[in-house]
Amino acid sequence: MYFTATSPYILMTVLLIRGATLDGAIDGIKFYLIPTWERLGDVQVWVDAGTQIFFSYSISLGALTALGSYNKFHHNSWRDSIIFACANSGTSIFAGFVIFCVLGFMAKEQGVEVKDVAESGPGLAFIAYPKAVQQMPVAPLWSILFFFMVILLGLDSQFVGVEGFATAITDLFPKVLRRGYNREIFVACTCMVSFLIGLSMVTEGGMYVFLLFDFYSGSRIILLVAFFECIAVGYCYGVDRFYDNIEMMYGFRISPVIKWCWLIVTPLFNLVIFFMSAYTYSELTYNRVYSYPKWAIAIGWIMACSSIVMVPIIFFWRLFRSSGTLMERIRMTIKPKLRRHQLREQDTDPDELISETDEYYDHEEAVVSAPISEIKVPLNSSSHSIPLGVSTSSVARSGSINSVMYESAC
Secondary structure (H helix, E strand, O other): OHHHHHHHHHHHHHHHHHHHOOOOHHHHHHHHHOOOHHHHHOHHHHHHHHHHHHHHHOOOOOHHHHHHOOOOOOOOHHHHHHHHHHHHHHHHHHHHHHHHHHHHHHHHHHOOOHHHOOOOOHHHHHHHHHHHHHOOOOHHHHHHHHHHHHHHHHHHHHHHHHHHHHHHHHHHOHHHHOOOOHHHHHHHHHHHHHHHHHHHHHOOOHHHHHHHHHHHHOOOHHHHHHHHHHHHHHHHHHHHHHHHHHHHHHOOOOOOHHHHHHHHHHHHHHHHHHHHHHHOOOOOEEOOOEEOOHHHHHHHHHHHHOOOOHHHHHHHHHHHHOOOOHHHHHHHHHOOOEOHHHOOOOOOOHHHHEOOEEEEOOOOOOOEEEEHHHOOOEOOOOOOEOOOOOOHHHHHOOOHHHHHHHHHHO
């Protein structure tokens, strides 16, 4: 992973140096850096910018939560989230120079403006840029470097995506997937299914399938998912409790401004962008010519809704299984279930908040269930231990709140 993560930077630097020496590169850089202020009045520009940040940072996709869950309990993910945001956006800006140097050269060769050769979406990486590289001296060399970089970026994305999915499913079914090589077999099956789905995208009509997945399954519905995550953390779990938990892990209190972001700014931003995207919605087309049939649009919406439909389903299912009046059921449904190390001194009725048992996995034995108050383990390999006892699975996955910090800060 260290190779696949760092190599694209080296290849992009090589491509940037080569692109900057091409005739017309300066025109591409000017087109990239000089803003067209009138476009700020276009709602679609704001929608595209907001959703791009979500996908670029992998916010609300589960990947950051899965990777962050492997951090040590006292790991400073506040610092990591700032580095992550700066590195991510910096890489995007850097990649823009690489792309637009070559597009400026391509426009110069064809005698047109840069805006006439700059495409959006997959057409930029798989059509426009390869065409430009084809016109460069020693074209096969630059083509190999470019597509090798694309392959490495794809591998990195696959690592993170599969890990996020596999970790979530493993946490749901630990008794099954944490035995022997069951998890490895599950990951292999996940990769095989993904491979078979990907095969449909490299056929003669593969671009149509790819755009359908890209437009709907990776759609703006993710904004709604992020909104519910903010509501769950800020209002159901409790923003003060979350804030105190972070202090427990970091050893210091972060800026109180972040609390207001969790409570108001972030959910409001998500809703505004989501409703703006709904207002500007138009059915999918390819190259602005081919309109997808109704059955394809229906499949797309099924994929899009699959990301959010489980939220109301699980809510009403738990509401149905609760007892008491309607308000009592709602209160029980949204009340957080905590472990002892998450309790605070100001919690007046801890017995109501504690989940009595906690599942943990021991590498020597099978998954067992025991009262959490009886389980005490050292924190990683240090001499400190978590107050009040915590399960081994909680230690192994103690960065769950850390991981949310990534998404919150981003």
